[in-house]
Amino acid sequence: MVQATELRIGDSDEIDMLSARELAAAVPEPIVIFDARGAALHANQAAIAAFGQIPPGTLLHHKFRTPEMQQLIVGLLGERRPGAIDYSERVPIERAFRVSAAPVGARGLFVVHFKDQSETRRIDRMRADFIANASHELRTPLASISGFIETLRGPARNDEKARDNFLQIMQAQTERMARLIDDLLSLSRIEMKPYMRSEARIDLGEVVAGVVESLGHLARESGVDVFYTRPNEPVLVPGSRDELIQVFENLVENACKYGASGGKVEIEINRTSAGPIPEVAVTVRDFGPGIAEEHIPRITERFYRVETTVTRRGTGLGLAIVKHILTRHEGRLTVKSRLGEGSAFTVHLPAE
Numbered sequence: 001m002v003q004a005t006e007l008r009i010g011d012s013d014e015i016d017m018l019s020a021r022e023l024a025a026a027v028p029e030p031i032v033i034f035d036a037r038g039a040a041l042h043a044n045q046a047a048i049a050a051f052g053q054i055p056p057g058t059l060l061h062h063k064f065r066t067p068e069m070q071q072l073i074v075g076l077l078g079e080r081r082p083g084a085i086d087y088s089e090r091v092p093i094e095r096a097f098r099v100s101a102a103p104v105g106a107r108g109l110f111v112v113h114f115k116d117q118s119e120t121r122r123i124d125r126m127r128a129d130f131i132a133n134a135s136h137e138l139r140t141p142l143a144s145i146s147g148f149i150e151t152l153r154g155p156a157r158n159d160e161k162a163r164d165n166f167l168q169i170m171q172a173q174t175e176r177m178a179r180l181i182d183d184l185l186s187l188s189r190i191e192m193k194p195y196m197r198s199e200a201r202i203d204l205g206e207v208v209a210g211v212v213e214s215l216g217h218l219a220r221e222s223g224v225d226v227f228y229t230r231p232n233e234p235v236l237v238p239g240s241r242d243e244l245i246q247v248f249e250n251l252v253e254n255a256c257k258y259g260a261s262g263g264k265v266e267i268e269i270n271r272t273s274a275g276p277i278p279e280v281a282v283t284v285r286d287f288g289p290g291i292a293e294e295h296i297p298r299i300t301e302r303f304y305r306v307e308t309t310v311t312r313r314g315t316g317l318g319l320a321i322v323k324h325i326l327t328r329h330e331g332r333l334t335v336k337s338r339l340g341e342g343s344a345f346t347v348h349l350p351a352e
Contacts, residue, residue: 021042025045029115030043030114031113033110037059040057040058040063042056047114066087068085072101083102086098097115098114138180141174141176142177145173183317200240203236204236204349205234211248211252212252219265222256222257222260226267235280238329246325259343260288261288267285269281270283279351282347283344285343286342288343291306296335302316329349334346
């Protein structure tokens, strides 16, 4: 029979021998130990990485100047009262912390602990924005359909011409809602999938050729000629055929709709070794109105749209889906555009 050994902390001096420096070093979050004057005695490596050097003797109320931090430090030093606040910084990047401060032991020492909340706040903000945007995008067509139904049941009850016109608009609005829901579900499925390198080898030349053929009717309706020459040899990349088809469908569809005024879309596939690994670059170029420089960094955000008559008909999720699929494939998207000169969207994927 095995007898359990009871550990009695009081019988050992090992814990008493631990220094404040050792304890602070073991904590992965920023910790600063300071004295009754508010002068720093020790900052662990995480604090130095987060806030820069904090030499011994640095006054905390000089280092952290927000009113909330000032009140926390004054209350702690004056009344030895533990406290906690939310603290944020905007320079050099926006960060948010939950800051806790308390006295330590009987030697007149104090500790302040910073718990980084930046990622949590970012996710909460994204979730709130996502719900607000999705609700807005669905509410607009629903309000339009409701208004037309009310009109059809009232003043336009016997107006055949108005009825046909209203029904056509209602159908377009329901199709818009259906596209939005499809895009939301698609984006959700992509985000839920963990990254996994596919063993399949996909011929991008074949994929793009299939997309161009399937979107031929859209190109004709938009008055756009699509120029694409399939490479003579297979251009292979590892990945998911269905997801890569979705990428190029989004890009070619956007080029046909938003670049329609240019009258043509050009697609080319090139192998490149300019980066650290061999890549395949697929460029979809239109000759439409182009995109202003300030919009380019944000066009892959959910629901972000450069407001035009055409973009208001989209869901604002297409390029977000493209970005997430390429991330799963260890790829990237680059965009070059000038107002009045069209836009070029280039997909970069690791070559086989």
